[in-house]
Amino acid sequence: MDFSLPTEPMNHKRKNPDPSPDSDESTTQLSSPFPDEVLERVLSLLNSRKDRNSVSLVCKDWYDAERWSRTHVFIGNCYSVSPEILTRRFPNIRSVTLKGKPRFSDFDLVPPKWGAYVHSWLLVFATKYHFLEELRLKRMTVSDENLKLLALSFPNFKALSLLSCDGFSTDGLASITTHCKNLTELDIQENDIDDKSGKWLSCFPENFMSLEVLNFANLNSDVNFEALERLVSRCKSLKVLKVNENMTLEQLHRLLVLAPHLRELGTGSLLQELTPRQHSELKSAFNNCKNLNMLSGFYEVTSIFLPVLYPACTSLTFLNLSYAALRSDELSNLLVHCPLLQRLWVLDSVEDEGLEAVGSNCPLLEELRVFPASDPFEDEILHGVTEAGFLAVSYGCKKLHYVLYFCRQMTNAAVATIVQNCPDFTHFRLCIMNPRQPDYQTNEPMDEAFGAVVKTCTKLRRLAVSGLLTDLTFEYIGKYANNLETLSVAFAGSSDRGMECVLKGCPKLRKLEIRDCPFGNAALLSSFRKYESMRSLWMSGCKVTMDGCRLLAQEMPRLNVEVIRECGNDGFQADKLYVYRSVAGPRKDAPSFVLTL
Amino acid sequence: MESKVAYQNELNLKATELRLGLPGTDIESEEQALSSARNNKRPLPDNTKECGLKGSSDDAQHSDHEAAPPAKAQIVGWPPIRSYRKNNLQPKKTEAEASGIYVKVSMDGAPYLRKIDLRVYEGYPELLKALENMFKFTIGEYSEREGYKGSEFAPTYEDKDGDWMLVGDVPWDMFMSSCKRLRIMKGSEARGLGCGV
Numbered sequence: 001m002d003f004s005l006p007t008e009p010m011n012h013k014r015k016n017p018d019p020s021p022d023s024d025e026s027t028t029q030l031s032s033p034f035p036d037e038v039l040e041r042v043l044s045l046l047n048s049r050k051d052r053n054s055v056s057l058v059c060k061d062w063y064d065a066e067r068w069s070r071t072h073v074f075i076g077n078c079y080s081v082s083p084e085i086l087t088r089r090f091p092n093i094r095s096v097t098l099k100g101k102p103r104f105s106d107f108d109l110v111p112p113k114w115g116a117y118v119h120s121w122l123l124v125f126a127t128k129y130h131f132l133e134e135l136r137l138k139r140m141t142v143s144d145e146n147l148k149l150l151a152l153s154f155p156n157f158k159a160l161s162l163l164s165c166d167g168f169s170t171d172g173l174a175s176i177t178t179h180c181k182n183l184t185e186l187d188i189q190e191n192d193i194d195d196k197s198g199k200w201l202s203c204f205p206e207n208f209m210s211l212e213v214l215n216f217a218n219l220n221s222d223v224n225f226e227a228l229e230r231l232v233s234r235c236k237s238l239k240v241l242k243v244n245e246n247m248t249l250e251q252l253h254r255l256l257v258l259a260p261h262l263r264e265l266g267t268g269s270l271l272q273e274l275t276p277r278q279h280s281e282l283k284s285a286f287n288n289c290k291n292l293n294m295l296s297g298f299y300e301v302t303s304i305f306l307p308v309l310y311p312a313c314t315s316l317t318f319l320n321l322s323y324a325a326l327r328s329d330e331l332s333n334l335l336v337h338c339p340l341l342q343r344l345w346v347l348d349s350v351e352d353e354g355l356e357a358v359g360s361n362c363p364l365l366e367e368l369r370v371f372p373a374s375d376p377f378e379d380e381i382l383h384g385v386t387e388a389g390f391l392a393v394s395y396g397c398k399k400l401h402y403v404l405y406f407c408r409q410m411t412n413a414a415v416a417t418i419v420q421n422c423p424d425f426t427h428f429r430l431c432i433m434n435p436r437q438p439d440y441q442t443n444e445p446m447d448e449a450f451g452a453v454v455k456t457c458t459k460l461r462r463l464a465v466s467g468l469l470t471d472l473t474f475e476y477i478g479k480y481a482n483n484l485e486t487l488s489v490a491f492a493g494s495s496d497r498g499m500e501c502v503l504k505g506c507p508k509l510r511k512l513e514i515r516d517c518p519f520g521n522a523a524l525l526s527s528f529r530k531y532e533s534m535r536s537l538w539m540s541g542c543k544v545t546m547d548g549c550r551l552l553a554q555e556m557p558r559l560n561v562e563v564i565r566e567c568g569n570d571g572f573q574a575d576k577l578y579v580y581r582s583v584a585g586p587r588k589d590a591p592s593f594v595l596t597l
Numbered sequence: 598m599e600s601k602v603a604y605q606n607e608l609n610l611k612a613t614e615l616r617l618g619l620p621g622t623d624i625e626s627e628e629q630a631l632s633s634a635r636n637n638k639r640p641l642p643d644n645t646k647e648c649g650l651k652g653s654s655d656d657a658q659h660s661d662h663e664a665a666p667p668a669k670a671q672i673v674g675w676p677p678i679r680s681y682r683k684n685n686l687q688p689k690k691t692e693a694e695a696s697g698i699y700v701k702v703s704m705d706g707a708p709y710l711r712k713i714d715l716r717v718y719e720g721y722p723e724l725l726k727a728l729e730n731m732f733k734f735t736i737g738e739y740s741e742r743e744g745y746k747g748s749e750f751a752p753t754y755e756d757k758d759g760d761w762m763l764v765g766d767v768p769w770d771m772f773m774s775s776c777k778r779l780r781i782m783k784g785s786e787a788r789g790l791g792c793g794v
Contacts, residue, residue, distance in 0.1 A: 104674065106677075106679045106680070107673070107674030107675070107677050107678075107679070107680070108673055108674050108680060108708075108709045108710075109673065109674045109708070111708045164679065164681075190679060190681040190682075191681075192680075192681075218681075322682070371678060371682065372676060372678065375683065406676055406678070431676055431677065433676045435672070435675065488677075490675070490677070515674075564708075566706065566707070566708050567706035567707070568706075568733075593706075
């Protein structure tokens with residue numbers, strides 16, 4: 001929940017725009033010196049939700065003006081508020097962002113059918129937000145019926161984005177493409193879709209031309225290429241096109257010729273053999289894409305293909321190679337042509353050498369994500385990246401502030417140097433893939449590494465820790481991480497004290513997710529009031545018990561304390577705990593395995 | 598330090614580890630894999646709990662010496678990359694793995710799914726035994742007339758037509774070629790009884 005809610009819902013009607021000196025409403029309170037419409041007009045220019053939350057707390061008039069003028073709402077936890085409360089407070093919403101399941105559901109830690117159904121939201125929106133234009137969902141359960149309801153209920157509907165959602169099939173997408181006449185954005189990312197066929201694409205009417213963003217990289221079924229070609233040639237405003245793996249290079253070429261104005265391109269699979277003529281044609285097509293900022297896709301790519309891209313790379317700011325197992329030399333040759341790169345996602349197949357090339361060629365880099373190329377449990381880790389790669393990047397990329405780094409070894413000294421080189425980290429997510437692995441040179445815990453991070457990086461908002469860690473790490477975090485909002489912890493800590501330190505410090509903490517740590521009831525209950533200032537707490541595989549959770553639920557009635565109970569559980573341990581603040585009360589749609597205490 | 602020594606030992610043990618169908622290219626490893634299936638020995642240590650390894654450092658020391666190699670054991674949701682991304686890593690595996698018949702196995706009430714290679718099993722008895730071990734339950738006795746009697750679980754599979762069938766009705770080879778995924782249904786669900794949690 002990202003707007004501040006008073007404890008009682010406000011039921012005020014819109015005030016009369018003509019202020020009379022004897023206004024009956026405000027004999028006991030100061031009224032705003034501006035007429036409502038001026039205030040609303042001014043506030044309508046405010047976009048930042050933090051600013052809007054602050055505005056709404058000034059006084060009743062400002063609260064009212066803000067609620068009438070808000071057009072976009074962000075709900076970080078769909079269970080923190082109900083659609084009824086939302087629509088009552090904000091009558092003029094055009095754009096909704098809704099997030100559902102806890103983040104650890106991405107890693108299979110949340111059983112299926114847990115919840116986060118968009119259904120109840122859509123039913124209310126259909127009556128209250130007739131002019132809804134945008135819906136962005138993350139980790140929600142969406143059905144084909146929901147998508148049909150969406151397509152039919154909102155005549156002005158423009159943008160649909162589904163990220164990490166589940167429960168729907170390509171039939172649902174067909175409803176959207178068939179009925180949404182004003183659609184500008186269809187963004188389907190990393191979802192669990194029942195991929196029946198590519199027919200949904202052919203459902204766009206022949207006179208439909210408003211599309212600006214189309215991302216179907218997630219879908220495996222073939223779409224009708226001729227239909228896609230016609231669609232692309234009609235939609236002159238198309239800025240983002242991300243196709244699926246099945247697109248051939250020949251097809252990609254034809255699309256590029258039709259849409260050289262693209263800003264973001266996601267390619268298909270790049271394995272086919274090219275004749276010299278095809279090679280030069282494709283290179284020329286890429287050369288004509290003067291506006292290309294982002295490239296992604298690259299499913300299965302060969303060295304021979306990469307040079308075709310070079311002309312398009314000069315203006316690239318974001319390169320997503322996280323599905324392409326490139327070698328260090330391939331990456332190196334490519335990066336020479338990407339001097340303006342700000343964001344880079346790669347697989348660890350590029351190894352430390354590849355990252356050295358990053359340091360050498362990308363002085364403007366702000367964000368780096370290095371993912372594992374293979375499952376470390378199924379393949380022997382002989383490859384991958386180490387502290388050397390990260391160090392090399394930190395020497396060359398002084399503007400680096402966002403890192404997600406999966407590695408097989410790390411040292412305290414390296415991390416200390418890295419943050420000295422790049423003190424402006426806002427997001428530091430380090431995953432040493434072997435749980436509880438110490439500093440491989442000194443054999444000590446990695447406490448000092450994360451100590452250095454929180455002491456040096458005063459702007460740090462998000463931190464993920466790994467490796468062998470004692471409570472000392474958490475002492476450091478609690479003491480120094482004053483801007484920290486999100487903390488992810490796994491296989492770390494020595495006792496309750498660790499978690500207690502974090503809860504007592506970290507004044508801006510909003511999300512705390514913990515798995516497999518020795519934190520128990522004492523830690524959970526040490527600062528229970530803190531949870532009301534946070535969005536949520538997740539604890540799984542820890543030492544909390546059902547009794548501890550019940551105590552928490554008793555002390556804090558405005559928190560939802562939920563335990564996910566699995567078959568075979570003894571009823572004593574609370575194996576998966578999810579705590580979050582809510583003004584909507586306990587969930588009404590919880591499945592049998594979710595116990596609300 | 599103990600943990601470093603244990604870590605190095607784990608690396609050595611990996612070379613001789615029995616694995617269930619991965620990545621074994623030659624007949625020798627296949628035979629090893631088959632025999633491990635027959636003996637119901639799982640290469641993944643049984644001490645791995647459903648929700649991952651438990652967290653205290655005492656446990657860490659303890660599990661380092663138990664089964665081998667525990668640090669390489671499958672931990673649910675680790676490393677923390679999205680399932681979508683994990684699934685997209687598959688193409689990088691070796692030839693032999695690519696030729697295996699991998700199907701997902703879900704069990705009602707279990708928090709996560711497993712994947713098995715059907716090629717590894719000689720027939721229904723081996724498969725069912727492996728499933729029993731994987732999810733710690735007992736399948737009843739199969740009879741053509743009454744299905745699986747004697748337990749509340751029933752192994753089912755989704756065939757090429759999208760229908761849910763009872764495992765064991767068709768010849769093994771036909772089953773292998775038509776099975777898309779497995780689901781161990783709780784008999785209670787099929788017969789309308791509760792889980793009892």
